[in-house]
Amino acid sequence: MPYINDVLADNSQSNQLAREVASLSGLRSRFAFDPEQIRIELEKHIVGQQAVIDALCQQLKVIKAGLHDSQRPLCVLLFIGDTGVGKTELVRTLARCIHGDNNPGFCRIDMNTLSQSHYSAAITGAPPGYVGSKENLTLLNEDAITGSSSRPGVVLFDEIEKADTAVVRSLMNVFDSGKLRLASGTRELSFCNSLVFMTSNIGSKQWAQTARHSGSRGIRQWQQWLPSLQSRLTGRQRSRATVIEEAMHSHFDPEFINRIDRIELFEPLTSAHLTAIVELELRQLNQRLRRQGVQVELHPSALDYLRDQGFDPLFGARSIKRKVRDLLMVPLAEALLSADRLQADKGSEAGASRVAGITLHGRNVDGKIEFDLKPAKE
Numbered sequence: 001m002p003y004i005n006d007v008l009a010d011n012s013q014s015n016q017l018a019r020e021v022a023s024l025s026g027l028r029s030r031f032a033f034d035p036e037q038i039r040i041e042l043e044k045h046i047v048g049q050q051a052v053i054d055a056l057c058q059q060l061k062v063i064k065a066g067l068h069d070s071q072r073p074l075c076v077l078l079f080i081g082d083t084g085v086g087k088t089e090l091v092r093t094l095a096r097c098i099h100g101d102n103n104p105g106f107c108r109i110d111m112n113t114l115s116q117s118h119y120s121a122a123i124t125g126a127p128p129g130y131v132g133s134k135e136n137l138t139l140l141n142e143d144a145i146t147g148s149s150s151r152p153g154v155v156l157f158d159e160i161e162k163a164d165t166a167v168v169r170s171l172m173n174v175f176d177s178g179k180l181r182l183a184s185g186t187r188e189l190s191f192c193n194s195l196v197f198m199t200s201n202i203g204s205k206q207w208a209q210t211a212r213h214s215g216s217r218g219i220r221q222w223q224q225w226l227p228s229l230q231s232r233l234t235g236r237q238r239s240r241a242t243v244i245e246e247a248m249h250s251h252f253d254p255e256f257i258n259r260i261d262r263i264e265l266f267e268p269l270t271s272a273h274l275t276a277i278v279e280l281e282l283r284q285l286n287q288r289l290r291r292q293g294v295q296v297e298l299h300p301s302a303l304d305y306l307r308d309q310g311f312d313p314l315f316g317a318r319s320i321k322r323k324v325r326d327l328l329m330v331p332l333a334e335a336l337l338s339a340d341r342l343q344a345d346k347g348s349e350a351g352a353s354r355v356a357g358i359t360l361h362g363r364n365v366d367g368k369i370e371f372d373l374k375p376a377k378e
């Protein structure tokens with residue numbers, strides 16, 4: 001049993017938090033973020049998921065205008081889609097837009113680690129009498145969840161379908177009341193200032209099978225979360241949404257689904273999207289290189305090579321970053337070091353800074369990216 005002083009200290013802490021949130025909820029536009037600015041940033045960083053970005057920005061406007069319910073999370077969104085299509089990246093980018101590159105960033109819980117009921121204590125902390133109960137230890141990062149008066153917290157429950165039912169039940173309570181009572185019984189975590197996201201791959205396997213077998217599935221009756229999507233979906237997208245919906249209903253209780261504000265489907269990435277993601281990586285690399293006065297340009301043959309090497313049907317675009325590091329950065333590093341040597345041979349002192357204003361042109365030569373060393377500006 002916790003000591004009475006611990007209980008009092010914890011209670012006064014959670015009362016303080018409750019008071020802060022209550023006092024904030026009466027104010028409008030207390031948030032510093034600008035939904036339109038966030039849209040611009042998301043569109044810069046996330047490829048091929050325009051409909052999801054639009055839906056998210058609409059939610060942000062409602063929150064910014066102070067129209068949300070102050071007794072629950074600011075919003076609860078479920079992102080569904082294949083692996084490696086940008087679900088987590090979208091939340092990461094949003095958290096960066098809201099909090100900058102600094103902490104607290106966002107609180108990400110991998111539900112795979114909470115797939116068995118005896119691990120459910122990890123989310124609510126240990127019950128009284130168990131190790132850790134007095135410390136109120138949980139997987140949740142309180143600062144990232146509560147955010148601050150002008151910035152909402154951002155929480156991501158990744159792969160929600162993997163969570164044990166005890167964990168899902170705790171979450172339902174959070175979505176209802178905005179509160180998570182820690183198992184020690186001494187305090188609560190408030191999610192009333194949090195943007196809550198969940199991700200899931202549910203239905204992906206079933207859709208892959210359906211699409212393989214026919215692709216001409218009948219469209220079933222739409223459930224309540226689908227009509228808003230219906231108008232903007234093509235026939236094929238509607239069939240996919242139906243398969244995903246069926247998978248959701250057979251996995252989750254309706255009580256859980258009903259507590260979600262919006263369910264958004266991420267599109268599978270096309271070849272053009274993958275090329276755009278390679279270009280995105282290249283832009284980020286060029287930003288880092290700008291300080292050194294170096295830029296990289298890639299011939300379409302090199303872009304196609306990186307795209308083909310980086311895409312894995314099982315993992316989506318996940319390995320593009322790794323392939324860029326292995327297949328682009330390694331030869332680029334070699335080319336830059338050669339450029340340094342060339343400069344040194346021309347008589348510059350060892351360790352002198354690199355030639356400013358060079359552009360390196362990369363192309364695919366027999367399955368290897370090679371760089372043209374000639375400086376563009378001499």
Ligand SMILES: Nc1ncnc2c1ncn2[C@@H]1O[C@H](COP(=O)(O)OP(=O)(O)OP(=O)(O)O)[C@@H](O)[C@H]1O
Pocket residue numbers: 045046047048049081082083084085086087088089090158199200201277280316317318319320321
């Ligand atoms: N639409 C996209 N736009 C930009 N980058 C993307 C996109 N999709 C994937 N990526 C790249 O792939 C990596 C993995 O994507 P992400 O973590 O968002 O996958 P996910 O959809 O959350 O998959 P999972 O369901 O397996 O968690 C990202 O870090 C990013 O580099």
